[in-house]
Amino acid sequence: MTVRLSMQGVTRGAREMAFVTASVFLFGVTFGVAARGVGMEGWTALAMSMAVFAGGSQFAALDLWQAPIPWGPLLVATFAVNARHLLLGASLYPWFSGLPPWQRYAAVTLLSDANWAQTVQAHAKGERDAGYLIGSGLVMWAAWAAGTGAGAMLATLSAAALKAFGLDLIFVTFFACILVEMRRDGRDDLPWLVAAVAAVAALWWLPPHWHVLAGGVAGGVAGVLRDAGR
C-alpha cells in the first residue's frame, strides 16, 4: 500500500480515536475553569485552545498570564513543554517522507501525544494514510476546544469529576497498552529500561517538562548502541 494523504484516512483516524472524546473534553473543561480562575477571559481561553492545542503548555501559560506579558518566559516555556513533539515528528519521518512536503507539514498540524501513539499503532497494522493523524487529531482538537468553552462558561466544575471516573489516567493507561503491543521480545527491554531511568532522573534533576525528551533520546541512543555492540 503506497503512502498517501486522503479524506478516507482522516475519517478512519477520527473514528478510531473517538474513544478519547470524553476525557479530552473533561481535560478541556479543567483548562477552561483554570483559565477563568487566573482571570483570563473565556474567549481568550477558547482562542488559545483552538490555536495552540497543547494542554501542558497552555496550563504553563496560565502562570505567566499577566500584563505586561512576559514574552521570553512565555515562549520559552511553550517550547520546553512541547519540545517532545520534535521526537514524535521525527519518528513519523520514515513513513511521511514519501509525501509531498506540504502534505507532510500539514499532517502534523494537530500532532499530539495520544493521536501520535494511535497513529503509530495503526501504522504497525498496515495504515499508510497520513490523513489518519489529522483525523485522530481533529477529534481531540474539537473535544479540547468544546471542553475549554464549556469550562470557561460554567467555571464551577472541578477536576474532581475527572478523577472520580479515573479519566485523568486514560492517557497513561492508553500509552501502556500501546507499549505492550509494540514490545519486541529481547530487543526493546534494555532501551526501554534506560528510557524509564533517564525520564525519572530528569523528573528529579531537570526543570519541569524535559523528562519525555530526556527519556526518549536516552532510550533511542541505548538501543542503537546495544545493536552496534552485538
Add this chain to the structure above:
Amino acid sequence: MPDAEIALLAIAGMAAVTYATRAGGLWLMVHVPMSRRVEAFLRYLSGSVLVALVVPAALQEGAAAWIAVAVAALVMLAAKRTLLALVLGVAVAAAYRAL
C-alpha cells in the same frame, strides 16, 4: 490582564512555537541521511517516548495509576484488545480510588 490585541498576539506566538515543535522533527530528519542505524533509532525512540510518558506520570500519580497500567497490560497480553484493556484498567483504578 493583557489587552485583547496583546492576548491574541501572545496566543499567536505560542501557536507558532508549538507548530515549530510539531513540524521541527520532520524538518530535522530531512537533513539527516537515512540509514539502518537512524531507522533503528527512530523505532527505539517511539517506544522510549511512550515509556517516558508513562513511568514518570505513574510515579507522580501513585498507586491508582500503577493499578490502571498493570490491569491494562495484563488484559493486552491476554486478549490484545486495546479498548477493552483501557476501559478495564481505568475502571479498576477508579474502583480502587472509591474504596
